[in-house]
Amino acid sequence: MSLTSTSCSPRPPRAPPGDPPKTSAVVKLNVGGEIFTTTVSTLRKIPGSRLADMFCTSAKVSTKEDGEGRFFIDRPGTYFGPILDYLRSGQVPKQHIPEVYREAQFFEITPLVKLLEDTPQIFGEQVARKQFLLRVPSYGENLELMVRLARAEAVAARHSHVLVCAARTEEDAAHCADSLRVLEANKRLVVKFGPWKAAPAIRDLLDSVQMDIEAQGYQVAYDYCSKKTFQPKTGAQEYFYTFRFTWW
Secondary structure: OOOOOOOOOOOOOOOOOOOOOOOOOEEEEEEOOEEEEEEHHHHOOOOOOHHHHHOOOOOOOOOEEOOOOOEEEOOOHHHHHHHHHHHHHOOOOOOOHHHHHHHHHHOOOHHHHHHHHOOHHHHHHHHHHHHHHOOOOOHHHHHHHHHHHHHHOOOOOOEEEEEEEEOOOHHHHHHHHHHHHHHHHOOOOOEEEOOOOOOOOHHHHHHHHHHHHHOOOOEEEEEEOOOOOOOOOOOOHHHEEEEEEEOO
16 A cells, blocks of 8 residues: 655745735734734724734834744733724723723723723723822822832831821911921921812822822831821821831
């Protein structure tokens, strides 16, 4: 019995680097180590987006290939799947909203960005909280100062403490003035927030401070300033707080 050898049909030549595949082509993507299969038409669903430009026929592809010949995109693959689902079927993600929102911004998927901005998570953060914090003078600089002070006190210690004064209105600031002068005379460092022109109260601000410091990886909590730390003047107690950093 003789075996007849059959020859495999040759593979079509791979497009030279820089030449994008055809719109109908099926492509494999390696996004941060996760593998996806889709079509170029799906990736180009939103004209003018960064993702569409990566596979634009009028320009060279800027996307590199991995060792298996898959297009490589150096972004977190976990959150690319929901973006691909949106491009395929218009499905709006229900999980990992902030992370998918960030990736949609990076890939410039504008319709998805706008849809996500209407979700409670993004609306609350971008429209409510961040717009409030923009009305708090030197908010970002004060956060950096708090972290620096806490780290400076952390040598050979389990906890460090940062004294904060929060005054929502000019009237609040007037109540704090004498206490702040005492602190300055005693060369005690205090981080002062306010006044600000927005509805949220002092506790809302302090919650935001805690949230943003914890987002940097620190373990922190706050409470009214104790008598051991500092005794404010009469009527000023409610404006002074101690933020406690725990290091181990």
